[in-house]
Amino acid sequence: MEITRRTALGLALGAGLAWAGPASAQGFPDRPVTLVVPFAAGGSTDLVARLIAASMSKDLGQQVIVENVAGAGGNLGADQVARAEADGYTILMGTVATHALNPLMLKTKPYDPEKDFSPISLLVVVPNVLVVNPQLPVNTVQELIDLLKANPDQYAYASSGNGTPLHLSGELFKSMAGVEMQHVPYKGAGPALNDVIANQVPIMFDNLPSSSGHIKSGTLKGLGVTTAKRAASFPDMPTVAETVPGYETYTWNALFAPAATPPDVVARLNKAALAALADPTVVQRMGDFSAEIVGSSPEKLAEHVKSETAKWAPIVKEAGVSLD
Amino acid sequence: MDLLDNLALGFSTASTIWNLGFCLIGVLLGTLIGVLPGIGATATIAMLLPLTFQIGDPVSSLIMLAGIYYGAQYGGSTTAILINMPGESSSAVTAIDGYQMARKGRAGAALAIAAIGSFFAGTVSTFLVAIFAPPLTAIALEFGAAEYFSLMIVGLVSAIALAHGSVVKALAMVVLGLLLGLVGTDVISGSPRFTLGIREYADGLNFVAVAVGVFGVAEILRNLENERTREVLMAKVSGLLPTREDFRAMAAPIVRGTAIGSILGILPGGGAILAAFASYTVEKRVSKNPEEFGKGAVAGVAGPESANNAGAQTSFIPMLTLGIPANPVMALMIGAMIIQGIVPGPNVASEQPALFWGIIASMWIGNLMLIVLNLPLIGLWVKLLTVPYYVLFPIIMAFCSIGVYSVNSNVFDLYAVALFGLLGYILTKLRCEPAPLLLGFVLGPLLEENLRRAMILSRGDPTTFITRPLSAALLAIAVAVLVVVLLPSVRKKRDEVFVEEEA
Numbered sequence: 001m002e003i004t005r006r007t008a009l010g011l012a013l014g015a016g017l018a019w020a021g022p023a024s025a026q027g028f029p030d031r032p033v034t035l036v037v038p039f040a041a042g043g044s045t046d047l048v049a050r051l052i053a054a055s056m057s058k059d060l061g062q063q064v065i066v067e068n069v070a071g072a073g074g075n076l077g078a079d080q081v082a083r084a085e086a087d088g089y090t091i092l093m094g095t096v097a098t099h100a101l102n103p104l105m106l107k108t109k110p111y112d113p114e115k116d117f118s119p120i121s122l123l124v125v126v127p128n129v130l131v132v133n134p135q136l137p138v139n140t141v142q143e144l145i146d147l148l149k150a151n152p153d154q155y156a157y158a159s160s161g162n163g164t165p166l167h168l169s170g171e172l173f174k175s176m177a178g179v180e181m182q183h184v185p186y187k188g189a190g191p192a193l194n195d196v197i198a199n200q201v202p203i204m205f206d207n208l209p210s211s212s213g214h215i216k217s218g219t220l221k222g223l224g225v226t227t228a229k230r231a232a233s234f235p236d237m238p239t240v241a242e243t244v245p246g247y248e249t250y251t252w253n254a255l256f257a258p259a260a261t262p263p264d265v266v267a268r269l270n271k272a273a274l275a276a277l278a279d280p281t282v283v284q285r286m287g288d289f290s291a292e293i294v295g296s297s298p299e300k301l302a303e304h305v306k307s308e309t310a311k312w313a314p315i316v317k318e319a320g321v322s323l324d
Numbered sequence: 325m326d327l328l329d330n331l332a333l334g335f336s337t338a339s340t341i342w343n344l345g346f347c348l349i350g351v352l353l354g355t356l357i358g359v360l361p362g363i364g365a366t367a368t369i370a371m372l373l374p375l376t377f378q379i380g381d382p383v384s385s386l387i388m389l390a391g392i393y394y395g396a397q398y399g400g401s402t403t404a405i406l407i408n409m410p411g412e413s414s415s416a417v418t419a420i421d422g423y424q425m426a427r428k429g430r431a432g433a434a435l436a437i438a439a440i441g442s443f444f445a446g447t448v449s450t451f452l453v454a455i456f457a458p459p460l461t462a463i464a465l466e467f468g469a470a471e472y473f474s475l476m477i478v479g480l481v482s483a484i485a486l487a488h489g490s491v492v493k494a495l496a497m498v499v500l501g502l503l504l505g506l507v508g509t510d511v512i513s514g515s516p517r518f519t520l521g522i523r524e525y526a527d528g529l530n531f532v533a534v535a536v537g538v539f540g541v542a543e544i545l546r547n548l549e550n551e552r553t554r555e556v557l558m559a560k561v562s563g564l565l566p567t568r569e570d571f572r573a574m575a576a577p578i579v580r581g582t583a584i585g586s587i588l589g590i591l592p593g594g595g596a597i598l599a600a601f602a603s604y605t606v607e608k609r610v611s612k613n614p615e616e617f618g619k620g621a622v623a624g625v626a627g628p629e630s631a632n633n634a635g636a637q638t639s640f641i642p643m644l645t646l647g648i649p650a651n652p653v654m655a656l657m658i659g660a661m662i663i664q665g666i667v668p669g670p671n672v673a674s675e676q677p678a679l680f681w682g683i684i685a686s687m688w689i690g691n692l693m694l695i696v697l698n699l700p701l702i703g704l705w706v707k708l709l710t711v712p713y714y715v716l717f718p719i720i721m722a723f724c725s726i727g728v729y730s731v732n733s734n735v736f737d738l739y740a741v742a743l744f745g746l747l748g749y750i751l752t753k754l755r756c757e758p759a760p761l762l763l764g765f766v767l768g769p770l771l772e773e774n775l776r777r778a779m780i781l782s783r784g785d786p787t788t789f790i791t792r793p794l795s796a797a798l799l800a801i802a803v804a805v806l807v808v809v810l811l812p813s814v815r816k817k818r819d820e821v822f823v824e825e826e827a
Contacts, residue, residue: 039368040652042659050663054377070525072509079523099342110523116428156781160512184780187511187773190655195647198465201781209662213647213669221804239572288665321514 028088028265032063035255037093040070040079044289048124048253049093051285055276060268073163074098075110082111086258090267091120094256096165099157100308104316113309118266119301120255121144121273124291127250128169130240133199141224141243144203146177156182157203158196158295160189163321168247168312169205171225171319177244196220207251207291226250233290237278243311252294252308254301266298300322333453334681338689343384343682350388351690354395358402361409361707361720362539363727365396368654371730373663382664383679387659387686389666390640393653394687396445397636398694401438401629402705405559407720409540414632415534416762417600421617421624423543425432431709435576435702437622438629439695440623442568444666445480445582445630445736446691449637452586453644454684457673460638461645464590469778470788474798475591476771479598479763481802482605494760497751500773501764511769512776524736529634533737534765536724537744538751539756544717566700570622577607577627584627585634590641601632601763609808618757635686644680646670 033056037049046068053064054306069077074097081092099113111117127318138144148155159167163186170183184201186192189210196204197219207230214220215234224233224240226249241247253272257266276282277295286293296304343696355374357363369389376385402413405422418438423555425434451459467475480498507518508528519525566574581603588599607627608617617624647668649655658668666676672679707725708716728737782788790796 040655041373041647042652042655042657047659047662050374050377054374066374067733070527076523076526102384111527161511182780182783185511185514186777190649194642194646195468197646198468200468209667210647213667213671216667217670218723243488245744282689284421285663285665288667289662306346 016064021316024304029060029062029267031089032065033060033088033269034090035064035066035093035129036077037066037068038070038091038095040072041070043066044126044209044251044291045093045095045253047288047289048126048272050289051282052255052273052276053094053124055279055282056272058279059172059248059272059275070187073161075103075106076294077104078102078113079110079187080257081254081256082116084258086118087262088257088269090258091269092256094254096250096252096308096312098147099254099305100312101163101165101316103310105322107322113305116259116304117256118259118261119264119298120269122198122252122254122296122301122304123254123273123277124286124292124293125227125250126289126291127231128205129208129215129231129234129237130165130173130226131195131196131206131211131215131220132223133219135199136202138223139221139288141238141240144223145179145243148181153180153182153194155203155207156184156201156253158184158186158190158192158201159205161185161187163316164205165207165249165251166192167321168315168319169309171321172249172315173240173244174248175315176247179236205249212290226291230291231290233263233287252304254296254304256301270298283315308320327455328399330681331685333677333688334454334683334685336703337383337682338387338685341500342381343387344689346379346384346388347391347690348693350391351395351398351693351697354392354397355399357392358396358399360723360727361407361536363730365393366656367727367730368392368396369653369703373656373660376660376663382661382666382676383666383682385660386657386679386683387690389682390659390687391669391690393657394633394636394690395694397440397633398439398698401442401485402435403538405434405438405625406705406709407524407716408533408543409720409724414597414600414635415629416539416597416624416759417604417628417632419539419798420757420759421602421619421621424618425622425625426709430620430705432702433566433622434620434625435563435572435705436566436699437570437626439698439702440776441574441578441581441626441630442633443695443720444578445585445634445692446637446694447688449586449589449634450684450688450691451639453637454681455688457641457645460590460641464642465795467591468792469774469781470792471798472591472774473771473778474795474802475598476767476774476797478802478805479601479767480771481805487657493754493756495822497758497760498764500760501766502768504534504761505765505768506772508769510779513771522736524734529765530728530734530737531620531766532731533728533740533760534744534807536728537741538721538747539749540762541741542722542747542758543749544720545745546752547713548717564706573622574626577603577623578630579626580610581630581632585631585636586638588631589635589638589650597632597633597766599631600628601759603627605805607679609674640683640687643668644672644683647672649782672763695782727758730814 023178033047035053039044053066054315056064069080078092078098081090082264084090086226103109103113136146157170178251193206194301215222221238224238226240228241228248274295293310357368369392379385401418403412404415404419404427408419408423410416410419422434507525509516509526516526584603585599607623608614611623642648642650643654649658661668725738728741778788
């Protein structure tokens with residue numbers, strides 16, 4: 001803390017005479033920036049991070065290095081950034097899990113998603129999708145609801161684990177559509193998806209990117225996307241909300257710095273993030289990936305975190321999920 | 325014929341100078357990280373993932389990443405044999421007899437056997453992937469929670485056969501392993517268990533940390549205790565190549581190991597490591613001299629090594645045909661595909677035939693490169709043993725620490741290495757085997773997870789395990805293994821007294 005303040009002061013003094021504006025961002029960044037991804041390499045958050053990092057490096061003129069600090073559903077990595085020095089050289093790829101769901105489910109909270117971070121920018125929104133095995137005799141969300149209502153609690157749905165966004169998407173669906181189905185958690189979305197393809201479990205909410213290949217080839221039936229609007233990559237697929245009004249869940253990725261990071265450093269990172277989101281390669285890859293580019297100001301992200309927390313709190317409570 | 329056209333396309337894709345180069349880089353890197361204890365393929369591929377951006381061509385990047393993966397399987401056996409330090413989880417089994425061969429001065433032969441077995445297995449399983457990928461995928465999809473549970477039972481029952489001393493001690497080790505496997509977040513309820521309130525253990529103990537601890541660090545401690553015997557061992561390194569007798573002894577185990585590995589490798593989860601253990605069990609059972617196992621049996625190296633390499637190749641099947649990762653390495657490969665704009669899924673083979681068949685062809689080319697690379701290197705590796713131990717062991721420890729840390733950047737994994745090193749040393753003193761412990765550790769969580777998932781799906785009806793035909797068949801096999809294991813031990817009751825005394 002002491003050192004940061006002194007460094008900032010020194011930079012401010014050095015630059016202050018020549019520049020009237022924000023000073024401490026002048027030298028920033030003069031060394032590589034570490035982008036902590038709180039999940040294992042290869043997952044969707046990791047891929048978004050790597051695409052963005054490569055492009056941000058160009059804008060910042062310094063390498064943005066992706067470091068995977070996986071564990072405890074994203075809490076380890078988020079906690080590490082919350083406690084890192086607030087100089088902008090350690091930033092986090094936050095998600096709906098690290099900044100809305102996990103803090104709601106943990107009794108002992110390792111960090112506060114609002115107070116311990118300086119938001120930088122919301123990056124992308126990744127829709128989820130309701131998929132079923134082709135052998136399940138339903139073709140629309142309404143038919144699924146009818147089937148579940150006719151056979152209460154006779155069907156199960158798979159998820160990537162207890163308390164994950166995909167699990168809560170299922171719980172939200174159950175409560176909003178007024179249906180019952182058994183929850184079957186897995187260690188990650190991969191094995192869960194495998195069992196849905198094999199018809200061991202007939203229903204699942206999945207991230208659209210990992211299911212899209214299966215929906216296109218017919219190994220899975222996509223009933224609806226979970227965003228308010230239809231996904232650009234699947235214009236013919238209805239939204240779940242068209243049948244269950246108001247239903248909306250999605251996974252989002254956003255950049256956060258530790259709290260007390262100088263505002264001008266945050267602004268510099270925000271500028272780099274927005275530049276990355278406008279990079280044609282990133283735009284195209286995100287499109288292939290079914291991720292919708294958002295981009296926002298730090299203030300908008302702060303509001304977003306608040307509204308997501310408010311949205312999920314009752315669902316988490318109703319589902320009775322707690323992680324310790 | 326379609327297949328020939330496809331293979332021709334594959335080979336022409338894989339044998340461009342550019343792709344051959346990436347294949348070579350991949351297998352070289354793989355061998356290197358496999359040899360370095362603790363540094364695994366997962367961490368390396370994760371680190372190289374950004375590089376695949378720069379390569380630009382998806383075929384080349386995937387060929388390289390695949391090379392790293394199976395190259396590491398080759399390399400992992402090197403340290404397992406030379407210093408009893410399994411570099412990869414599946415080479416934990418190779419360490420049992422391989423290290424004993426090395427102690428008898430036959431390190432060169434053991435390494436050659438491992439390389440030859442791996443090459444044979446790699447060749448056969450690559451063709452299996454090419455010809456039978458779709459039907460094999462269908463088999464893998466037949467495996468639900470109940471079937472996995474029954475398969476794990478077969479695995480655990482077989483674990484008893486892994487021990488070459490007392491059955492009671494082996495059982496105790498399996499149970500200890502099962503308990504250690506429970507550490508971490510309970511998948512079904514989401515609550516942390518036995519983590520001592522340490523959040524870093526929320527995802528369980530790291531396998532590499534446990535394996536490096538109980539095998540490697542424990543062995544170092546044991547060696548340091550008696551520096552002189554170690555030097556005696558060094559002196560009698562003889563004969564780099566396997567003898568005619570060795571060739572005769574390894575032929576059948578290699579074929580059996582390849583078959584076991586090819587089948588189990590397809591199954592996601594513990595498939596590949598189970599393959600090595602299963603092969604060891606089978607070899608010990610069919611051997612005319614089961615008492616040699618644990619004391620440097622050729623079959624104990626040849627079988628499991630073939631099985632783990634075959635498993636490594638066939639674990640590509642679910643990834644290539646369904647886009648579903650069988651293990652963390654495959655998850656990274658899928659990530660690499662997505663980075664390149666390829667959507668993984670059942671359509672990859674039809675939409676990207678050059679990629680699909682190119683990777684398959686490169687696997688065989690890579691295996692060929694590996695054996696050409698590795699056979700001449702054996703002499704060099706064996707020379708490593710002549711490095712004075714006081715120089716060697718700090719280096720080993722340093723690499724172990726870097727390797728274990730690189731997996732999750734988690735300091736607590738290093739504490740686990742230290743703790744398990746100590747535990748391993750105590751177990752050695754008590755003459756308990758670390759291999760059954762590791763098997764229990766790997767299978768325990770899978771066993772529990774699938775048992776509970778099967779019970780949720782059957783709505784609490786335990787007959788699901790015998791009414792599902794595949795599951796019932798597997799349980800029958802488990803019972804059969806149990807009978808076979810128990811019968812001779814009853815018969816040999818008198819002999820056991822000797823075993824205990826000798827031990």
